[in-house]
Amino acid sequence: MFLDNDQLIAILNLTKNPISVHIGEDAVIQYANDAMLAVWGKERSIIGLPLEEALPEMKGQPFKEMFATAFAKGTLFTGTETPADLVVDGRLDTYYFDFEYRPVRNSKNEIFCVMNSAVDVTERVKHQQTLLHAQRDADALKKEQVMNEQLSAAKEILQSQVNISAKEASENAEQFKRLVEQAPVAITVLRSHELFVDIANAAILEIWGKEASIIGLPLAEAMPELEGQPFIGILQEVISTGVPFYAQESKAFVVRNGVLTEGYFNFICQPLRDGEGKINSVLQVVTDITKQVVSRLELQRTKEMMDMAIDAANLGSWQIDPITKALQYNSALARMYGYVDELPMTFDQAIAQVSVEHREMLVLNIEKAIAGGGAYDVTFTQRRFNDDELIWVRSFGKVNLDESGKPIFSGFVMDITEAKKDEQRKHDFIGIVSHELKTPLTSLNGYIQLLQRMAKKEENTMAMQITDSAVRQLQRMNGMINGFLDLSRLESGKLILDRTIFRLDELVREMAMESMVVDSTHPIEILSCDPVEVFADRIKIASVLSNLLSNAAKYSPEEKLIQIEAKKIDNQVRVCVRDTGMGIAPEHIDHLFDRFYRVEDTGKQVSGFGIGLYLSSEVIARHDGKIWAESELGEGSTFCFILPIA
Numbered sequence: 001m002f003l004d005n006d007q008l009i010a011i012l013n014l015t016k017n018p019i020s021v022h023i024g025e026d027a028v029i030q031y032a033n034d035a036m037l038a039v040w041g042k043e044r045s046i047i048g049l050p051l052e053e054a055l056p057e058m059k060g061q062p063f064k065e066m067f068a069t070a071f072a073k074g075t076l077f078t079g080t081e082t083p084a085d086l087v088v089d090g091r092l093d094t095y096y097f098d099f100e101y102r103p104v105r106n107s108k109n110e111i112f113c114v115m116n117s118a119v120d121v122t123e124r125v126k127h128q129q130t131l132l133h134a135q136r137d138a139d140a141l142k143k144e145q146v147m148n149e150q151l152s153a154a155k156e157i158l159q160s161q162v163n164i165s166a167k168e169a170s171e172n173a174e175q176f177k178r179l180v181e182q183a184p185v186a187i188t189v190l191r192s193h194e195l196f197v198d199i200a201n202a203a204i205l206e207i208w209g210k211e212a213s214i215i216g217l218p219l220a221e222a223m224p225e226l227e228g229q230p231f232i233g234i235l236q237e238v239i240s241t242g243v244p245f246y247a248q249e250s251k252a253f254v255v256r257n258g259v260l261t262e263g264y265f266n267f268i269c270q271p272l273r274d275g276e277g278k279i280n281s282v283l284q285v286v287t288d289i290t291k292q293v294v295s296r297l298e299l300q301r302t303k304e305m306m307d308m309a310i311d312a313a314n315l316g317s318w319q320i321d322p323i324t325k326a327l328q329y330n331s332a333l334a335r336m337y338g339y340v341d342e343l344p345m346t347f348d349q350a351i352a353q354v355s356v357e358h359r360e361m362l363v364l365n366i367e368k369a370i371a372g373g374g375a376y377d378v379t380f381t382q383r384r385f386n387d388d389e390l391i392w393v394r395s396f397g398k399v400n401l402d403e404s405g406k407p408i409f410s411g412f413v414m415d416i417t418e419a420k421k422d423e424q425r426k427h428d429f430i431g432i433v434s435h436e437l438k439t440p441l442t443s444l445n446g447y448i449q450l451l452q453r454m455a456k457k458e459e460n461t462m463a464m465q466i467t468d469s470a471v472r473q474l475q476r477m478n479g480m481i482n483g484f485l486d487l488s489r490l491e492s493g494k495l496i497l498d499r500t501i502f503r504l505d506e507l508v509r510e511m512a513m514e515s516m517v518v519d520s521t522h523p524i525e526i527l528s529c530d531p532v533e534v535f536a537d538r539i540k541i542a543s544v545l546s547n548l549l550s551n552a553a554k555y556s557p558e559e560k561l562i563q564i565e566a567k568k569i570d571n572q573v574r575v576c577v578r579d580t581g582m583g584i585a586p587e588h589i590d591h592l593f594d595r596f597y598r599v600e601d602t603g604k605q606v607s608g609f610g611i612g613l614y615l616s617s618e619v620i621a622r623h624d625g626k627i628w629a630e631s632e633l634g635e636g637s638t639f640c641f642i643l644p645i646a
């Protein structure tokens with residue numbers, strides 16, 4: 001029993017994949033199913049018209065030419081993601097198609113029509129265009145999806161072809177065989193319970209790893225490796241029950257180059273009827289998806305490894321939907337936050353636990369990361385849900401695309417409370433020690449000055465020299481302790497400026513003279529000093545100058561010249577300290593003003609803690625000024641700062 005034309009058309013109309021049939025050099029539309037009419041955005045009335053009359057927007061596009069060539073010369077045209085401009089709902093737009101123009105021949109090898117099958121992939125293409133940075137796994141998944149689409153398209157085309165061919169019963173078998181052999185997908189037809197390989201196209205032979213010589217053999221004989229695998233049973237079952245069988249990602253072992261090899265396949269088994277309408281054969285369409293599955297499995301393994309690492313590091317992981325703000329998190333995060341409720345924690349609940357002083361900053365950073373797609377790395381305090389304990393957390397992440405290409409904001413949190421407490425303890429320690437050292441140091445200073453005076457009186461040159469050195473060392477020590485005290489004041493927000501109006505040029509001279517007294521190893525030249533007044537904290541600016549001068553001496557060989565100048569530039573004053581010492585390599589310049597930063601490869605051991613320039617930069621910044629360094633390795637350095645004039 002064969003279908004008549006009306007039934008055939010009714011079936012074709014049901015298929016979801018757009019199909020049309022064309023004849024002649026004008027590609028006259030013989031047939032188009034509803035899906036194709038929808039793609040074209042046209043009514044059924046266009047059937048019977050030449051292509052460019054039915055779709056005037058096709059003029060200037062290459063499609064009619066392709067149809068004509070396919071019809072006249074038998075050329076097969078295929079394309080993936082091919083753009084076509086179509087007028088749909090009165091609007092001209094570019095759509096994208098995976099398509100095929102296939103010349104169909106009769107038994108005399110004459111072309112009788114050209115069949116157009118197309119998969120509208122516009123959404124996918126547009127999606128890819130906007131999400132250029134889609135992750136690899138998303139890509140692999142998408143390809144698999146396309147494969148599936150092609151597979152089902154192939155199946156539907158095939159079905160319809162079987163039916164079209166049915167019109168000419170005598171030619172049916174031959175024409176069908178030719179069609180299968182030309183098909184771009186892997187196809188085989190197996191007959192009777194023994195599964196004789198009646199037809200096997202090149203694509204399926206490649207998948208099987210066999211030569212065409214196996215055609216005619218029973219499948220079990222052609223492929224002994226199938227023994228113990230379920231496929232022979234499945235195929236026989238389709239023939240005996242007439243129920244089609246579909247498999248996704250089915251694992252199979254095939255012999256390739258003499259080696260039993262594992263592969264993954266999607267396949268369809270479709271029962272076929274013979275001339276009398278009896279099911280005696282099975283048609284199988286196979287797609288090899290080994291590559292995609294393997295890459296996905298690899299990704300899965302990588303992800304599992306990552307999960308293990310996350311667990312081991314006790315990292316909390318989170319994921320936020322940029323639009324709905326739906327929050328997902330792992331159990332480590334729930335533990336860290338002390339979240340014990342049955343219901344999942346919401347984004348708003350999590351934010352509400354953040355300390356008031358950090359909340360706005362955090363929300364702002366989240367919004368910024370979502371809007372700009374940049375990196376996000378914030379440190380803040382929050383209350384634990386269960387015991388209200390204050391904890392420090394560092395949260396970092398970025399916006400990425402998930403498997404389906406949807407943007408998702410995700411990252412990790414770390415509990416850094418212990419590290420913060422350690423830091424705090426260190427600061428407290430430095431603060432307390434420096435404070436406690438101040439008192440004995442002051443008395444020591446007093447005693448030594450007394451000794452100094454006595455030595456002078458007795459004109460004991462030896463004692464005078466020793467006490468002078470002792471005073472200098474005490475001054476150095478005092479300077480260091482003051483630095484530590486300033487640091488701990490700065491960190492606890494207690495560094496307060498005591499501003500007065502004073503002559504900066506005078507302070508510059510004063511500090512240069514003092515420096516020469518304390519450290520007589522380097523000559524200091526005072527260059528031009530423009531008379532200017534500033535409104536600033538005199539003691540703190542003095543400490544900045546002292547730091548720059550002592551660095552210039554510390555990092556220069558003895559006897560090397562140090563120069564200092566103060567220049568008025570518009571309503572600002574620029575002070576520069578220049579030395580001709582060891583200089584600084586370019587990679588360090590930007591970090592010199594960081595806390596505890598020291599250049600370790602200076603060659604000679606110079607004592608210091610790397611806080612002098614950090615404090616200087618903080619002091620200058622609080623005066624609305626700017627500090628910077630210019631240097632050339634081996635040539636010397638210049639440190640300058642600018643302050644506004646009062």
Ligand code: ADP
Pocket residue numbers: 547551552555579581582583584592597598599600602607608609610611612613614637
């Ligand atoms: P410290 O001198 O205690 O190490 P500073 O904060 O004053 O700390 O200086 C930071 C670092 O900058 C120093 O360790 C040194 O490597 C570099 N540096 C500062 N001044 C100079 C200079 N004039 N010449 C060369 N290197 C310098």
